[in-house]
Amino acid sequence: MTALLHGLDIREASRAPLARADPAAKLAVATVISVALILTVDPVTAGVALALELAFLPWCGLSPRKLFRSSWIILLGAVPAGLLTLVFGVDGGDVLLGLGPVSVTEGSLSSAVAITLRILAIGLPGVVLLATTDPTDLADSLAQILRLPHRFVLSALAALRLVGLLAQEWQTLTMARRARGFDHGLRQLLGQVFALLVIAIRRGTVLATTMEARGFGVDAPRTWARPAHFGLFDWAVVLGGVAVAALATGAGLWLGTWNLVLA
Amino acid sequence: MSSTPWSGPRLFTAVGAVVLAAVIYLVGLPEGMSVFGTTLADLTLPAALFVGTAGVAVTAATARAGRWRVVDIVTASVLGVAGGLVFAIWNAASTPLRDAMVPPASALVVGVWLFPAVLGALVVRKPGAAVYTELVAATLSALVGNEWGFATVWYGLVEGMGAEVVFALLLYRRYGLPSALFAGAGAGVVVGLMDSLIYYPEVSPGVKLAYVVIATGSGVVIAGLGSWLLTGALARTGTLAPLASGRSAERV
Numbered sequence: 291m292t293a294l295l296h297g298l299d300i301r302e303a304s305r306a307p308l309a310r311a312d313p314a315a316k317l318a319v320a321t322v323i324s325v326a327l328i329l330t331v332d333p334v335t336a337g338v339a340l341a342l343e344l345a346f347l348p349w350c351g352l353s354p355r356k357l358f359r360s361s362w363i364i365l366l367g368a369v370p371a372g373l374l375t376l377v378f379g380v381d382g383g384d385v386l387l388g389l390g391p392v393s394v395t396e397g398s399l400s401s402a403v404a405i406t407l408r409i410l411a412i413g414l415p416g417v418v419l420l421a422t423t424d425p426t427d428l429a430d431s432l433a434q435i436l437r438l439p440h441r442f443v444l445s446a447l448a449a450l451r452l453v454g455l456l457a458q459e460w461q462t463l464t465m466a467r468r469a470r471g472f473d474h475g476l477r478q479l480l481g482q483v484f485a486l487l488v489i490a491i492r493r494g495t496v497l498a499t500t501m502e503a504r505g506f507g508v509d510a511p512r513t514w515a516r517p518a519h520f521g522l523f524d525w526a527v528v529l530g531g532v533a534v535a536a537l538a539t540g541a542g543l544w545l546g547t548w549n550l551v552l553a
Numbered sequence: 554m555s556s557t558p559w560s561g562p563r564l565f566t567a568v569g570a571v572v573l574a575a576v577i578y579l580v581g582l583p584e585g586m587s588v589f590g591t592t593l594a595d596l597t598l599p600a601a602l603f604v605g606t607a608g609v610a611v612t613a614a615t616a617r618a619g620r621w622r623v624v625d626i627v628t629a630s631v632l633g634v635a636g637g638l639v640f641a642i643w644n645a646a647s648t649p650l651r652d653a654m655v656p657p658a659s660a661l662v663v664g665v666w667l668f669p670a671v672l673g674a675l676v677v678r679k680p681g682a683a684v685y686t687e688l689v690a691a692t693l694s695a696l697v698g699n700e701w702g703f704a705t706v707w708y709g710l711v712e713g714m715g716a717e718v719v720f721a722l723l724l725y726r727r728y729g730l731p732s733a734l735f736a737g738a739g740a741g742v743v744v745g746l747m748d749s750l751i752y753y754p755e756v757s758p759g760v761k762l763a764y765v766v767i768a769t770g771s772g773v774v775i776a777g778l779g780s781w782l783l784t785g786a787l788a789r790t791g792t793l794a795p796l797a798s799g800r801s802a803e804r805v
Contacts, residue, residue, distance in 0.1 A: 320703055324703075324704065324707070328750070328751060331754050331755065361702075365700075370652065371752045371753070374655060374753070374756075375753070375755050375756070398755070401755040405752075405754070405755065409752075412702075412704060413701070413702040413703070413704065415703070416695070416702040416703020416704065417702055417703070419703055420695060420696060420698075420702065420703060425696065441621070441623065441626055442621075442626055442630075442685060445623070445626040445627045445629075445630045446630045446633065446689050446692075448627065448630065449627065449630030449631045449633065449634045449689070450634060450693065450696075452631060452634055453634060453638070453693070456634070456635070456638065483639075484783075484786065486635070487632075487635055487783075487787065488787065488790050488792050490631050490632075490634070490635045491628060491631060491632070491787065491792045491793070492792055493631065494624075494627045494628045494630070494631030494632075495624055495627070495628060495792075495795050497627050497631075498622075498623045498624035498626075498627035498628070498795075499624070501623055501627065502623045502624075506623060507622075507623040507626075
């Protein structure tokens with residue numbers, strides 16, 4: 291379980307300009323680009339968006355090694371989806387390769403390329419957002435800049451801090467159950483998961499009482515230990531994201547490959 | 554704190570629903586399409602009435618269900634975090650399973666990603682609980698790292714809404730087995746549509762339909778029935794005592 295969680299602590303403060311942008315700005319960029327790419331399936335739009343994203347990558351403060359560590363897993367989703375479309379997609383054009391019912395045609399090849407590029411282009415801004423943003427900064431930004439209800443944002447952040455504790459509890463439960471002679475198996479595992487859930491909710495209710503005892507959740511104006519600031523640079527980052535989406539969509543429209551996937 | 558149900562955002566939502574209903578009535582549904590032999594245009598008045606009354610009723614029901622207390626928020630957050638940890642394990646564990654199955658069969662495993670939505674709503678019983686719990690779970694899943702990256706967060710939001718709609722239409726009054734099953738189905742339909750739109754837009758319509766149907770079934774069994782059983786078991790431990798679901802534990 292602890293091995294699974296290493297992804298949670300690979301973020302550190304980065305000096306790179308795009309990494310230091312307000313999380314709300316990075317969130318806006320990731321949103322705009324994904325919406326623009328979800329609308330269409332074509333190689334030009336996705337390819338242009340991916341190329342522009344790669345061009346901005348040097349300012350994101352992710353070393354190639356770190357980038358690979360946090361993004362290789364996206365390939366796991368992109369490549370099978372592309373292969374699947376290649377083999378099972380709607381056929382069209384000349385047959386390039388035929389094996390019984392399975393056939394690879396020009397039509398399915400171009401949609402496979404489009405889908406792989408699209409998933410990569412949608413995923414990359416998200417990788418940068420997740421890999422360069424500390425959860426605390428994200429919570430500050432969500433509550434102060436985007437004005438999401440602060441009781442919910444801060445409770446989610448508090449609960450996120452329980453992850454480490456729950457991992458410890460899992461070890462304790464494992465040892466206790468082993469001492470009592472439970473052996474391994476699916477039934478035992480489910481029982482242990484249930485026990486962990488009970489412990490988590492108990493901790494949650496105690497945490498809620500503690501937070502209320504310190505005045506959390508009253509209807510008084512809230513003050514912030516770390517004021518979030520959304521400056522000119524953050525606006526520029528948002529505009530950059532809009533520009534990437536607009537250029538990619540424009541290129542697709544200009545070359546006539548853009549097609550609304552909902553239609 | 555205001556005591557009247559019609560104040561601030563709630564009033565705007567109710568007025569918005571009525572306006573939307575009026576717009577539907579004035580504009581009319583398209584003439585061309587037909588469902589089971591009835592053109593959509595004939596359904597204009599019923600649709601407008603449904604949107605208007607359902608909007609006002611659901612908004613009123615959110616007032617009756619009450620404000621979220623701190624313990625509700627924190628419990629929903631904790632359930633979300635626990636769900637996120639299950640996601641992290643399931644993301645890794647189900648990869649060989651999903652690689653072995655092609656769509657539509659791969660939709661069978663989708664229900665596991667929907668259970669925090671139903672569980673959160675059943676346990677906390679507040680408007681928005683399904684969306685919030687699923688969103689927290691999906692965010693943790695994305696933070697830990699998975700093959701879908703940040704898209705997980707959007708998926709979580711939309712899946713949560715799929716379950717939320719069911720509890721909203723039941724006016725946040727019914728939290729028994731049928732509501733749980735329908736909520737699981739709602740989330741399943743939504744995730745089936747999302748997957749076929751984003752990951753498999755080029756497969757044939759028949760495969761897409763089968764994918765949505767299988768995803769719905771998976772949502773009903775794993776998310777709906779599973780969450781209902783889990784809520785009952787949690788209530789029996791006494792852990793839920795401070796919450797609405799714990800107070801009515803005998804009836805769960």
